[in-house]
Amino acid sequence: MKMIRIGMFSWESLYSIRIGGISPHVSELSEALAAEGHEVHLFTRGRGDDNEIINGVHYHRVACDQNGGIVEQMDRMCDAMYYRFLEVREKAGEFDILHGHDWHPVNVLCRIKAQFGLPFVLTFHSTEWGRNGNCYGDWWETKEISHREWLGGYESSDVIVTSPILKEEIKQIYKIPDYKIWKIPNGINVGKIKRNIDPGDVKRHYGINPFLPVVLFTGRMAYQKGPDLLVEAAARVLKKRDARFVLIGDGGMRSHCEYQAQKLGIGNSCNFLGYAPDNTVIDWFNACDLVCVPSRNEPFGIVVLEAWDAKKPVVASDAVALVENFKTGVVAYKEPSSIAWGLNYVLEGLGRNRMGKKGHDVLKKKYNWKRIAEKTLEVYEKVIEKKPYHKSM
Template structure:
């Protein structure tokens, strides 16, 4: 596995749990897995965690993201050669997103080592379904295309992302497989007193709380949620909103809340430790995903694991409307309607419970590892 992040060193977003937990599931099935990833300076260069071998690289972190990834890939190249010398050859090289593309292409052309690539999102999607003329964004998009072109097999996590990469990069059907993201049952669920968590943040224990968790970016639509708040409060004055996450839209959303006169109802926590996020998943009354573009939606699975209903935009394709959540349109009035529907009690506890059943049966790592191995087996036969 080649990934710029993992749960056992540098963690950035959703790739970290995917790579880490998928690798552990593959080990449980009897396979040997090595992850080459970045070092945060707090971990050993080499160690084994839950049966997975970690090889962490140090690189030059200066410059823009392209320069950083170039240096990371150079370090990964050297690390891979050292690891191969020690452990022997590998049956599969598997890269995640655009970050390790240059090292994978280098290994392919220098040593005839083909690779599998998983797309977790696209630059087009991260920019809210549009092309960004910025040179850095253009280079990221080019590397996404290059990875799809050079790889032998491509994995995407959803039908939405499947259609997206076919549209953007003309990847042929025979190379593409859909293997969803996943989580562990009871990874998020806790037996806690929601009222005590709310009181800790100055919220009345009986007050309904809406949780947004994720990157504060245009793609994820936190501004749409903020714009919906006055409409929600017109319906029920006491609803509170918790925002967990960092990103380039955080300051704008805080300013927007002030302009709309709803700052007193908003709690912008920024980046929060896992335990804080888990507490709020369990303490909140509804999780809102107002995404403009959503390649999968791991937040939905985590909300379901906690037994919570989800109000999600129609960009999120996981939700079965009025069964395990409420699907709304990508504008504030519709988002407010969905939140009010759940807060009024029309979306009862069965929504979260139906979702939790899907986590147990469909979106668990055992099932996902099986699907990944099917792709590997095609790759090895080729």
């Protein structure tokens, strides 16, 4: 395969501003594509304007003004990315394809397409419908974001989704035809999370008895991610056994969940750590006994891969498509009593180690970046060469 010059566009990455799951996806996919011999230029936000090569990827950061609403911020980001792209194109040469992630860079992708005829691929990591409790409401920004998701799906040559659930979601909401959609999962660098640590030391550092089992939640404290469902489930679990619940992450529901825990009388059994650095999160993945993913809507769930990398079982809601029930974890309904049942099942020790190991085996086989990069290159080739047919992973 000849070298492809790729323009990758994302509002976040591991080496700029980090928000959520898009950042590892974008950076690690870009690195895997570069390792295959392709030239990847990643346009993203930064604290200032600069250029840097990291792990073979050309980073082009644009200064971000975080005043105003998110739509205004992304308008300014897209303008800055457009002018930076012109500068890079002048020096590096013509690009073969562009690849955007979620709605944030849609305006700049459409602008470059209109001016230079460059095709672009768009990866949907989630939808505004899913992020906002499956309803739009009257908030004008939500409607504008939804419009840009539709526009990106319409103007892109092809669309990538990370799970079957997300594929059906965008087909239903935005009427994107099936022939245009590729299903390519998220990935992880195997060994990224696993550490040889003493779980007791980690627990003691947070005032937790080293012999008590710990349930870990890590993610945005938002309605979509269901932390409130976990707090209610925790109260049910604690009626049966002693345990601790560690919740890592920040967001609009954090104060509500803390109040909820106090009201239920389980405040002393719940540690709300807020935003935590990577080392803290990794320590807890290795120190916990299981990971809970109680999401109401979950387009993929990279936290599941992180749990499996640490060989931990997962108790997940049925919004999470990755978990195979009673093999790599336990699947529960999106309500507290069902989640509590799943937590109790694993805390009893029923298949705990076996499920974590099975998850790790699946991870190595299906979710490694080399395989995902190869499939992504198929998308690029099809778009560049206008191939008429493709198959999903």
